[in-house]
Amino acid sequence: MIVDQAKYVDGFRRPCGDLSDELEELQNSTDGGFLWIGLKEPEAPEFDLVVAELGLHPLAVEDVRRGRQRAKIERYDDTLFVVLKTLKYVDATSDIETGELMVFLGQRFIVTVRRGDLSPLATTRHQLEEHPELLRLGPVAAFHAVVDSVVDEYRRIDQELANDLEAIEAGVFAGDNSVHSATIYALKREVLEFRRAAVPLARPLSALAAPGSPLGEGEARLLLRDVADHLAQVIDHIESFDRLLTDVLHAHLARVGVSQNEDMRKISAWVAIAAMPTMIAGIYGMNFEHMPELGWKFGYPMALGIMALVCFVLHRLFRKSGWL
Amino acid sequence: MIVDQAKYVDGFRRPCGDLSDELEELQNSTDGGFLWIGLKEPEAPEFDLVVAELGLHPLAVEDVRRGRQRAKIERYDDTLFVVLKTLKYVDATSDIETGELMVFLGQRFIVTVRRGDLSPLATTRHQLEEHPELLRLGPVAAFHAVVDSVVDEYRRIDQELANDLEAIEAGVFAGDNSVHSATIYALKREVLEFRRAAVPLARPLSALAAPGSPLGEGEARLLLRDVADHLAQVIDHIESFDRLLTDVLHAHLARVGVSQNEDMRKISAWVAIAAMPTMIAGIYGMNFEHMPELGWKFGYPMALGIMALVCFVLHRLFRKSGWL
Amino acid sequence: MIVDQAKYVDGFRRPCGDLSDELEELQNSTDGGFLWIGLKEPEAPEFDLVVAELGLHPLAVEDVRRGRQRAKIERYDDTLFVVLKTLKYVDATSDIETGELMVFLGQRFIVTVRRGDLSPLATTRHQLEEHPELLRLGPVAAFHAVVDSVVDEYRRIDQELANDLEAIEAGVFAGDNSVHSATIYALKREVLEFRRAAVPLARPLSALAAPGSPLGEGEARLLLRDVADHLAQVIDHIESFDRLLTDVLHAHLARVGVSQNEDMRKISAWVAIAAMPTMIAGIYGMNFEHMPELGWKFGYPMALGIMALVCFVLHRLFRKSGWL
Amino acid sequence: MIVDQAKYVDGFRRPCGDLSDELEELQNSTDGGFLWIGLKEPEAPEFDLVVAELGLHPLAVEDVRRGRQRAKIERYDDTLFVVLKTLKYVDATSDIETGELMVFLGQRFIVTVRRGDLSPLATTRHQLEEHPELLRLGPVAAFHAVVDSVVDEYRRIDQELANDLEAIEAGVFAGDNSVHSATIYALKREVLEFRRAAVPLARPLSALAAPGSPLGEGEARLLLRDVADHLAQVIDHIESFDRLLTDVLHAHLARVGVSQNEDMRKISAWVAIAAMPTMIAGIYGMNFEHMPELGWKFGYPMALGIMALVCFVLHRLFRKSGWL
Amino acid sequence: MIVDQAKYVDGFRRPCGDLSDELEELQNSTDGGFLWIGLKEPEAPEFDLVVAELGLHPLAVEDVRRGRQRAKIERYDDTLFVVLKTLKYVDATSDIETGELMVFLGQRFIVTVRRGDLSPLATTRHQLEEHPELLRLGPVAAFHAVVDSVVDEYRRIDQELANDLEAIEAGVFAGDNSVHSATIYALKREVLEFRRAAVPLARPLSALAAPGSPLGEGEARLLLRDVADHLAQVIDHIESFDRLLTDVLHAHLARVGVSQNEDMRKISAWVAIAAMPTMIAGIYGMNFEHMPELGWKFGYPMALGIMALVCFVLHRLFRKSGWL
Numbered sequence A, B, C, D, E: 001m002i003v004d005q006a007k008y009v010d011g012f013r014r015p016c017g018d019l020s021d022e023l024e025e026l027q028n029s030t031d032g033g034f035l036w037i038g039l040k041e042p043e044a045p046e047f048d049l050v051v052a053e054l055g056l057h058p059l060a061v062e063d064v065r066r067g068r069q070r071a072k073i074e075r076y077d078d079t080l081f082v083v084l085k086t087l088k089y090v091d092a093t094s095d096i097e098t099g100e101l102m103v104f105l106g107q108r109f110i111v112t113v114r115r116g117d118l119s120p121l122a123t124t125r126h127q128l129e130e131h132p133e134l135l136r137l138g139p140v141a142a143f144h145a146v147v148d149s150v151v152d153e154y155r156r157i158d159q160e161l162a163n164d165l166e167a168i169e170a171g172v173f174a175g176d177n178s179v180h181s182a183t184i185y186a187l188k189r190e191v192l193e194f195r196r197a198a199v200p201l202a203r204p205l206s207a208l209a210a211p212g213s214p215l216g217e218g219e220a221r222l223l224l225r226d227v228a229d230h231l232a233q234v235i236d237h238i239e240s241f242d243r244l245l246t247d248v249l250h251a252h253l254a255r256v257g258v259s260q261n262e263d264m265r266k267i268s269a270w271v272a273i274a275a276m277p278t279m280i281a282g283i284y285g286m287n288f289e290h291m292p293e294l295g296w297k298f299g300y301p302m303a304l305g306i307m308a309l310v311c312f313v314l315h316r317l318f319r320k321s322g323w324l
């Protein structure tokens, strides 16, 4: 389905007719104009039409149709084919969901195709349309806007994961029982999902942003370097999260064992206390003929008193050792 | 044993006569034709004949005959020699079995030799024969079809392993007793087997798929880049599996300890409860002459009642602490 | 807010008029003079003025305004844009706080912008002003002074962290209960924060300090190599801290378990001792008609004596085994 | 001691006279002949003679005499000096013993020196002498034969270690008590010893086997690539062993703890069972005047029966929970 | 303080006059002579004189004066500046102490400066003076002698650490209680200190020893390659130590837990044994009127006999299970 399509001439939006006609016209002109076609659901016949009109490469088109591709930047003659993994953070479950956004970047056109519900580009397009000076840079301006919005989302998720990690840390080290090892492990899984989306993009994006880029030496390269820079920062953080989560998991697992051992110690301490009156009662339960205390008038209360005293003293001792 | 052999001229299959004669004829012609000889059991004399007719290099031939080679791509003059590790996933045992597929890729021929029962190539060949436009690219089209089918199988196994890992995770974190550390370890072993098959192929395959490839700059290079891309994705996943399995193993081992500690705590709690009536009984078993309760008519039921009450209260307390 | 601004001509400080006029004059002259503008709070309008007068690149300016950038060295035409992460160590909490210092290094000017309260540069500037021979090297001398002061602070913090680590080690291995796993983990977090500040700077700083540097082959390059060298040393130490902290955390977690087990062993040993008199009392509490001891005159004290003796012997044995 | 020395001319063995005379003659001839001198115990005076006659470099000679060198390939003008670590697997103890084999590879000679009892080369030489077509390649053929025999031994040991690892895995996960952590650790040590022998050789051997090798582009380079390939496979396996051994060690250590906890649970369960009759006996040991059961004729057998019943029921319950 | 200073001409030691005069004379002559000035305590005024006479670079001089530098090799025009970390092993405490040795290597001079008491160079110098053929190579011969003596010390320490590690391993796996986790951790710390001294030197030393070295292609380069080679071997070993120590630490921590659990099992087993006579005594302490055994003449000895028998049987059973 075609979500939006337009021609940008001299920095301003114009309606767009038949694609191949428009493209031919743009190729001959020199005013830096380009087409931007935004699609979703690439299974639909509209995509076939775009493919045919713009002459997109079959291998790239196959990747778009199949989906589940690795993040990458590939060159087909004059056209760059880019797969971006769009991420969405579901706050309730701390889950990261991965979508896909495919981009064809030609000399005079850009095609953006999104799979799944994630990452609507309408906002990105509207924001860019308010900057004619950027649009005059050609389709690479749209490409930058798209990659920038994807990486900005990475940064927001980076912040969310940092919060989740901090919550887990607080829980683990405060001895909060609401933290389970499953929670820590699940966050680790999301961090790895994040890593798989972000890391493969870093090297080719840096190559596009470095001197000698196929996009030329102009402003566009500097814009992409800005995005590559944010991506590098996100990847730094992911690495830290990964290391910290491993340590937190170990600390948590150890803490669970420690807390159980504390229970055992407490139970054992109470059993030890209860063993004392039992022992004393056993002694006065012996059947010797000559046991003077048994004849005493206050023998029984005395025995009970000794029992209580021993229990009280033991209890205080155990309290002091931190066992109770 | 020769499984199938044919000549492909102008994209269509033709029967194939004496190999060296056909080869000489193809070398002189300019219509992009090639021979595809498919073998299995390279110990048989048919392979000797192919080797002699096509002039395959003795070192590569020795590798084919011996088997148990590392995945690799080697160049012998004009011929590429490729060892692929074919994998098969046995669902019942979650075991990966490794086979071998050797390929000689010449200018006008391709020889595929498989060892063991894995990876029949008949389907691959039939599918390719329905695409004359690919066959016209020459033997590299057959090479691509073979590598693609091997890597596609990697992707299926990747998915299977992801399922197995998810099942293990669910079991471990749900406290399911059907997960044993042996299961986790066995999966780790298979992941390493997978890694040994996939990782050594990545670098040489990328080199074949990169600009400056010995296979030239045409469509063939792009086809191989598509496969290299899938391989990279599989390797990303293997890395994730490896890291996650280590964490799951630790979590599982800790959980087993935790579960045993829970049993101990439960037993100890019951012993602590039983210690109370024993203590009370001991007290009323003492032989003091002056113990008024002993003479009471309802002394005995009172004692039994106190015992029951203490047990009931302790039981509730232990329940509330989560110890029972 | 402009904190300080001056012109340096022939190694000495001069007052500075309108920026663009001064700059034009300096560009034409040949006496190696330059402007140094020091700012803080880049949100203020003064910064806009500097940007306009010196023609700073909008992307770099945006980074300055937004903050939270990764440490980096970027080139915009003739100007280097550098982001330094300034660190401050809070001794009371062993916390590292991260600030930012942005530097624009042009041919005839240097602009330093700091965000947050950390890293006042007044001292750095005053110290440099006492070395006219350095100031004659041009703005790169100021750049060196700034980077050097940042990295020198890294070295001080490196030393502080080494002290903190040693304190933790001493505590863990001396069995000191004041060390908690949260403390170790918190230090690991700070080490990772340190790493994120220091590591990304290493490669570009080394590139500036290596032969073929964009800063030329003069004295300035050697000065920066000196700083790059200190940075490398700091990074070596961070790596060691990271490895050691992991081992210390494991040792600590194990020690906590060991210490709890010691408590359990002690309690169990006491319960075992108490079980002996209870058993003996039970024996003399049996109701057999023919139990000669029961009739003995000193039967009762004898029984008590045996109990005391058994307890005493057991206690000595347990002491000797190290269980008590 | 000179073990064997011969001249190989046109692929066949000839007796060998004075070394420097033979060498001069071979240098002038063009029939690809070479000398192969095999030595052991380089302390002996024969080695001095060889060194003097062939003009071997003093630094390499010093390495040979001292021994305990790292595996390496070094170039001294026209001569390659190679240190190979020969390994021997002692099956009884699963121990790997390391020997050394030094090789000087000149244009017209090869000198092989072995230290210690490992790695006799007689078999290697005899096998090569049956292949005149290889001997005609010059001394590099002998070099290949030697390296190949060393790496083939690596492969055999690789297989042995795989067997040892499998035996350990089977023991650990079957709960076999014959596996001790010392066994696992010892195997890890041997794997590291193996790694130190194999890994440093990989890079220089690959360089000799790669296009642009100092040994030229002929058959010899392909022969060495074959060996480099096997070495790479061995190193892959060593990496896997290392990772798996770490996991097996963790699993084993955990299993030992689990097995001890099982013992504790069993003992505690029996103590809990024994506590029941003791409690009941305590109740009927109370001295209340009004305890009707005490007067019953079958009171005593009833009490014993209740005790037996309670024990029986508890035992069944504990069995069902898997505690006994 | 100047420890020793001399001129070496044509391989032999000559007294040395005013430094700058001697240097000028040597520069004009062609007999390969050089000056070797050995200093300690670089704070002293003699060092200022050397600096002035030989024109040493201020940045390098500052590094010498400050100390605590990273091991490195830096180039200042025609002079190499080298920082070596000298190590000393204190056998009693298994502690490694780090000193510093700074070297200025010019075309016609070498200056060696040592900080701290470690690493006297007198022996090194005397040994070299017995080899005029080496001294004729110029100051690089002295440089080689110094680096060689430092790295030889590394090798000795490498051997010492190997011994310490073996002692720890033997202790841990033999269950020797003299090994504490603090010992293992301390060794790990020393290994990391060793690593920090050795690893940064490897790359620049290899660069000096590789073809294209700034020291030229002569004998000197080969001499340094010999040292670089030993350094590489030491680093290999350090890596192994590091990995093994981590495993030994884990094994040790687990063993401590296991040993405590054994104590607990033993105590619990004894408590379980003691529970049996207590139970039997409880039964014969019941007050039923009809308990025939109570009237038996040998009832009491029979009861005692049963108690003894039960204890004996249990003890044997527990022995057989390995619990006692």
Ligand SMILES: [Mg+2]
Pocket: A090, A091, A092, A093, A094, A164
């Ligand atoms: Mg959340």
Ligand SMILES: [Mg+2]
Pocket: A095, A096, A097, A098, A190, A193
């Ligand atoms: Mg997710």
Ligand SMILES: [Mg+2]
Pocket: A148, A149, A151, A152, A227, A230
């Ligand atoms: Mg952005």
Ligand SMILES: [Mg+2]
Pocket: A226, A227, A229, C059, C062, C063
């Ligand atoms: Mg930016």
Ligand SMILES: [Mg+2]
Pocket: A226, C062
């Ligand atoms: Mg931006």
Ligand SMILES: [Mg+2]
Pocket: A257, B257, C257, D257, E257
């Ligand atoms: Mg435990």
Ligand SMILES: [Mg+2]
Pocket: B090, B091, B092, B093, B094, B164
């Ligand atoms: Mg399965």
Ligand SMILES: [Mg+2]
Pocket: B095, B096, B097, B098, B190, B193
């Ligand atoms: Mg398998």
Ligand SMILES: [Mg+2]
Pocket: B148, B149, B151, B152, B227, B230
């Ligand atoms: Mg495929």
Ligand SMILES: [Mg+2]
Pocket: B091, B160, B163, B164
């Ligand atoms: Mg399945």
Ligand SMILES: [Mg+2]
Pocket: A059, A062, A063, B226, B229
């Ligand atoms: Mg694809």
Ligand SMILES: [Mg+2]
Pocket: A062, B226
């Ligand atoms: Mg495809």
Ligand SMILES: [Mg+2]
Pocket: C090, C091, C092, C093, C094, C164
């Ligand atoms: Mg502090």
Ligand SMILES: [Mg+2]
Pocket: C095, C096, C097, C098, C190, C193
């Ligand atoms: Mg902080």
Ligand SMILES: [Mg+2]
Pocket: C148, C149, C151, C152, C227, C230
């Ligand atoms: Mg500094």
Ligand SMILES: [Mg+2]
Pocket: C091, C160, C163, C164
């Ligand atoms: Mg402090």
